[in-house]
Structures are given as C-alpha cells and as structure tokens.
Amino acid sequence: xxxxxxxxxxxxxxxxxxxxxxxxxxxxxxxxxxxxxxxxxxxxxxxxxxxxxxxxxxxxxxxxxxxxxxxxxxxxxxxxxxxxxxxxxxxxxxxxxxxxxxxxxxxxxxxxxxxxxxxxxxxxxxxxxxxxxxxxxxxxxxxxxxxxxxxxxxxxxxxxxxxxxxxxxxxxxxxxxxxxxxxxxxxxxxxxx
Ligand code: 5GP
Numbered sequence: 001x002x003x004x005x006x007x008x009x010x011x012x013x014x015x016x017x018x019x020x021x022x023x024x025x026x027x028x029x030x031x032x033x034x035x036x037x038x039x040x041x042x043x044x045x046x047x048x049x050x051x052x053x054x055x056x057x058x059x060x061x062x063x064x065x066x067x068x069x070x071x072x073x074x075x076x077x078x079x080x081x082x083x084x085x086x087x088x089x090x091x092x093x094x095x096x097x098x099x100x101x102x103x104x105x106x107x108x109x110x111x112x113x114x115x116x117x118x119x120x121x122x123x124x125x126x127x128x129x130x131x132x133x134x135x136x137x138x139x140x141x142x143x144x145x146x147x148x149x150x151x152x153x154x155x156x157x158x159x160x161x162x163x164x165x166x167x168x169x170x171x172x173x174x175x176x177x178x179x180x181x182x183x184x185x186x187x188x189x190x191x192x193x
Contacts, residue, residue: 003037004153004175005190014181014188018128018156019100026153027060027125032067038175039068042121042151045173049148051121053077053114055140057096057107057132064153065123072121077114079107079136092142096135099128107135109143116144127152127174130161137170154178157191 001009013021025031051072056065057079069076079094083106090111097104114120122136133150140147147170155162155174158181165172177191 001190002175002193003034007031007034008154008176008178008188012188014183014186016183018159018181020126020154020156020178020181020188022125022154026064030063032063035064035067036070038064038153039071041175042068042123042173043071046121046149046151046171049121050119051148052117052119054121054123055079055109055114055136056123057081057136060125061123064125068121068123068151074121075113077109079109079139081105081107083108092139094135094138094142097129097131099126099131107139109139111143114140114143114145118143118145119148120145121148122150123152124150125153127155127161127165127172128159130164133161133165137168149173151175156181 011024015021053074054065054069054076058081062078065076092109093106095104096107120140124132149171152174155177157177157179178188179191180189
C-alpha cells in the first residue's frame with residue numbers, strides 16, 4: 001500500500017451512495033505534509049513533461065494543486081464555479097455536473113490565465129464519473145492549450161470516469177484507485193498499481 005492508500009485506510013469513511021469521506025485530511029482539514037508527498041509523486045509520474053501551469057477546480061482541488069505547483073515551479077489556476085464581479089474580461093466556460101451535489105455548475109476560467117502556449121497538468125481530489133475532468137479538458141481545448149497529464153488523488157475505479165478519460169488517450173495518474181468499497185462493513189479495496 002502506498003502512503004495515500006494507508007491514510008485512506010486509517011482515516012477515510014465509506015458513506016452510502018458511493019461516497020468516500022476524507023474530510024479529516026484531504027478536503028476540509030488539509031494535511032499539507034501529505035499534499036507535499038503527493039506533489040512529489042506527481043512530479044515523478046510526469047517527469048520529462050514540459051508543464052507550464054496547473055489547472056484545478058474549486059474548492060477541493062485547490063490545496064493539492066497549490067502544494068503540487070511548488071514541485072513543478074508553475075502557477076495554479078482554479079476554475080471558478082460562480083460568476084463574481086471580480087471576474088472581468090473574457091472567459092472560457094464549461095458545464096459540469098457535480099457528483100456530490102447533483103447539480104450542474106458552469107465553471108469559468110479567465111482567458112487571461114490560459115494561453116495556446118500552455119502545457120497543462122490538471123489536478124483534482126476525486127475522479128468519479130469524470131464530469132469535472134471533462135469540463136476542465138474542454139476549457140484547455142477552448143484555449144488551444146495542451147493537456148500534458150491529469151493527476152488525481154483518489155479515483156473510484158468502480159465508476160466510469162477513469163476508463164473514459166484513459167480511453168481518450170490522456171496520461172491519467174491516480175495515486176489511489178478504489179476498486180470496491182462497502183458502507184456497511186467499511187471495507188475498501190484498492191487496485192494494485
Ligand atoms: P466526477 O465529476 O468525476 O463525477 O466527480 C468528481 C468531483 O466530485 C470531485 O471534484 C469531488 O469533489 C467530488 N467527489 C466525487 N466522488 C467523491 C467522493 O466519493 N468523496 C468526496 N469527498 N468527493 C467526491
């Protein structure tokens with residue numbers, strides 16, 4: 001088991017509805033020492049790639065992406081889920097259905113912060129059905145930039161997102177892939193990687 005799988009076994013809670021709760025270390029309280037190890041691991045897995053920026057989505061991806069960015073020495077842009085008066089100028093947008101909230105969000109990135117010359121590493125906390133990733137990929141495409149790779153903390157391998165994204169030809173690196181989990185017993189089975 002790797003460091004993230006060990007932490008999930010220790011502190012993750014399996015909820016009904018195929019939800020894994022990891023809010024004690026990943027997406028509410030944030031263990032930045034763990035994020036630092038994750039960043040180090042992404043740097044290894046995407047070695048040799050010319051990455052110029054990291055793209056993530058608010059809110060839960062931001063912490064992991066920010067610490068990972070230190071390992072790559074590049075800026076982080078996060079897609080916003082709400083129009084704000086601070087968002088001026090032209091924007092790229094995509095529609096994303098939320099797995100956890102079951103609603104549809106328009107995600108927004110300012111055209112100023114992603115250019116055709118960019119080589120983008122996309123980072124997010126979870127991969128379930130892949131809607132969040134598809135939205136981020138769409139934004140990179142609209143900008144004429146290149147997706148160099150995708151780094152995920154926890155992929156739920158029993159949901160279709162991972163297969164879909166790999167079939168599209170992207171280098172998708174998930175630090176932990178959960179192949180099965182059971183809310184009644186609390187058991188979690190990881191895919192051998
Ligand atoms: P997808 O778009 O791939 O269906 O879902 C990805 C998004 O839904 C992630 O950004 C994450 O915030 C949320 N998500 C999906 N599954 C889970 C889960 O099991 N636990 C938590 N905490 N968030 C999840």
